[in-house]
Amino acid sequence: MKKLFVLMAVIAFLAGCNTVQGVGKDIQKGGEAVEKAAQ
Template sequence: MVKKIMAILMVVGLVGGMAGCNTFAGAGKDIQRGGEAVEGAARDVQN
């Protein structure tokens, strides 16, 4: 019984992890764009 529960939890975790990959990739791109905006603002201040 315990093995079945552990197997189910592992499958659920795997599926959740796979679905989260797209979310994290999108968040990473958003953070990168924000960083680029900060870099541009810093360059403007230097000039």
């Protein structure tokens, strides 16, 4: 269930970005979400 939530969060972050810089920031936030879910 956590994996599904993380996947949905990553998709939402990626869908919201408009620039290459935005993609990098969104991927970083997605990684932070994965780290929090892993704890």
